[in-house]
Amino acid sequence: MAVGYELKASPRDRVGKGAARALRREGLIPAVIYGDKKPALPIAIPVKETTVLLHKGGFMTHLGSIEVDGETHRVIAKDYQLDPVRDDLMHVDFLRVASGATLTVEIPVHFLNEEICPGIKRGGVLNVVRHAIEMTVPADAIPDAIEIDLANAQAGDSIHIxxxxxxxxxxPTITDRDFTIATIAAPAGLKEEAEEGEGEDEGNGED
Structure with missing residues (x-):
């Protein structure tokens, strides 16, 4: 099972605000590894290295490897807390990931060929309804993104899952409807042309 990052951690014997402040003075932050029907494991991880991983992108969708006292844990980050004032990373929750497991994660949506999209070239605007899609995915094959090709998208089109x-x-975890991911909003002039055309067709039909 491939991993996107590696961290070294130490077990935490103490919990609570006082212990967390002491860790931060040492350049560490509290974290916990849980799941896979095993006891939760409180750990301390390096704040600088973990912050870099967070801002690099994909922190919540890439598998990680955390070494604690010589034992390696395959994990994925499930939640993290930031300081409400300074935005400093304060705590991370990691979920253990067994080989062959499936995970529920939010996968970002990437749009391709915007520069040649016919609808956008005619003045339409890409309206993104969902920037990420919650999906059930294989733990050992988590996609970096869901790619949507706009090469043939026209003004007025809606792109559904x-x-x-x-x-x-x-x-996708939503299975009861064909939800919209994005639309190409038609420019006002194009809408007016379409409406005029519809009106003419109706008039011809009456004759």
């Missing part, structure tokens, strides 16, 4: 080629083994 059913029209997207999803990576193997990946399924």
């Amino acid at each position: 059913s029209a997207v080629a999803l990576p193997k083994g990946c399924k």
